[in-house]
Amino acid sequence: VPPGEETKSFAWVEKVTDQLLAAGIDRKTTLIALGGGVVGDLTGFAAAIALRGIDFVQIPTTLLSQVDSSVGGKTGIDTRHGKNLIGAFHQPRLVIADTRALDTLPRRELLCGYAEVLKYGVIDDPALFDWLTEAGAGLIDGDAVARRRAILESCRHKTAIVSADEREGGVRALLNMGHTFAHGIEAAYGFGDGLKHGEAVAIGMVMALNLSVRLGYCPADDEKRLAAHLREIGLPTGLTGIAGPNWTAEALIGHMQKDKKAESGKLTFILARGVGQSFIASDVAENSVTETLGYFLRSATGA
Numbered sequence: 285v286p287p288g289e290e291t292k293s294f295a296w297v298e299k300v301t302d303q304l305l306a307a308g309i310d311r312k313t314t315l316i317a318l319g320g321g322v323v324g325d326l327t328g329f330a331a332a333i334a335l336r337g338i339d340f341v342q343i344p345t346t347l348l349s350q351v352d353s354s355v356g357g358k359t360g361i362d363t364r365h366g367k368n369l370i371g372a373f374h375q376p377r378l379v380i381a382d383t384r385a386l387d388t389l390p391r392r393e394l395l396c397g398y399a400e401v402l403k404y405g406v407i408d409d410p411a412l413f414d415w416l417t418e419a420g421a422g423l424i425d426g427d428a429v430a431r432r433r434a435i436l437e438s439c440r441h442k443t444a445i446v447s448a449d450e451r452e453g454g455v456r457a458l459l460n461m462g463h464t465f466a467h468g469i470e471a472a473y474g475f476g477d478g479l480k481h482g483e484a485v486a487i488g489m490v491m492a493l494n495l496s497v498r499l500g501y502c503p504a505d506d507e508k509r510l511a512a513h514l515r516e517i518g519l520p521t522g523l524t525g526i527a528g529p530n531w532t533a534e535a536l537i538g539h540m541q542k543d544k545k546a547e548s549g550k551l552t553f554i555l556a557r558g559v560g561q562s563f564i565a566s567d568v569a570e571n572s573v574t575e576t577l578g579y580f581l582r583s584a585t586g587a
Contacts, residue, residue, distance in 0.1 A: 289475040291322050292361040300330045314339040320346035321353035328359030332374035342376040345385040347397025348482050351438035354379050356446045366542040367467045373451055383431050394424050395519050396482025401434045403461050404441040406489055410560030412437055417513050457564050461554040462488030468540035479526055486519040495576045496555040506558045523584035533577035
């Protein structure tokens with residue numbers, strides 16, 4: 285299938301499942317997802333709905349998919365209404381992460397995966413965050429030992445959370461650190477290749493800590509530490525060069541309210557009392573979110 289978020293669509297689900305049925309699959313058929321997160325999400329969803337569920341195996345080939353999307357059983361596609369709004373929980377029978385595949389990736393793809401690794405440190409592991417501030421550049425540049433540790437640590441964190449809450453009824457929501465903002469930004473951008481998911485997550489995490497500071501939960505220095513490290517490693521921390529001319533805080537909130545984590549139009553955010561001290565907040569005042577988004581929009585335009 286073609287690379288890019290646009291492939292996570294009804295059109296491609298129909299093409300894939302039609303080819304599977306034409307090939308004469310049965311309930312003992314196993315699908316193999318060889319590729320990045322888009323391939324894994326699309327394959328997993330096709331496996332979940334073909335013949336009402338067949339087995340699949342994840343062989344993730346990008347850093348982002350090795351540390352995040354291949355583990356946990358979330359599958360799905362995007363629609364014009366938002367990201368991952370159509371899908372199913374369908375666990376892979378096996379995940380094989382060969383770190384040698386990372387040697388073939390462009391730097392930008394590695395950086396996108398790195399944002400998800402850093403996320404685990406921001407959620408509940410300040411020691412991991414501190415290690416990444418020292419080892420992150422080497423990890424991106426090809427340090428095999430650092431890459432192996434980052435993948436194992438990430439999978440350990442995600443597996444522990446998913447085992448406790450497979451279908452996101454509670455603690456699994458912590459894995460969405462930065463993602464409520466990120467999905468709104470991606471939807472506003474139109475899911476184009478000019479903004480990748482990991483880049484949106486990097487921006488979203490900074491926004492989440494900015495909102496946490498604004499609400500009095502988090503020291504401002506922790507937001508600055510996160511933003512400084514992301515900039516140093518080469519990831520975006522704001523909307524400069526991304527925001528469209530007609531973007532407003534209200535429009536972004538409208539996209540965010542269509543996110544699958546919203547309930548009755550109310551947004552759930554993952555906020556933090558500091559790096560490594562994240563928590564679920566479902567009672568955030570909309571005016572505070574508007575202030576955070578307004579700040580980043582003004583910074584992007586120099587207003």
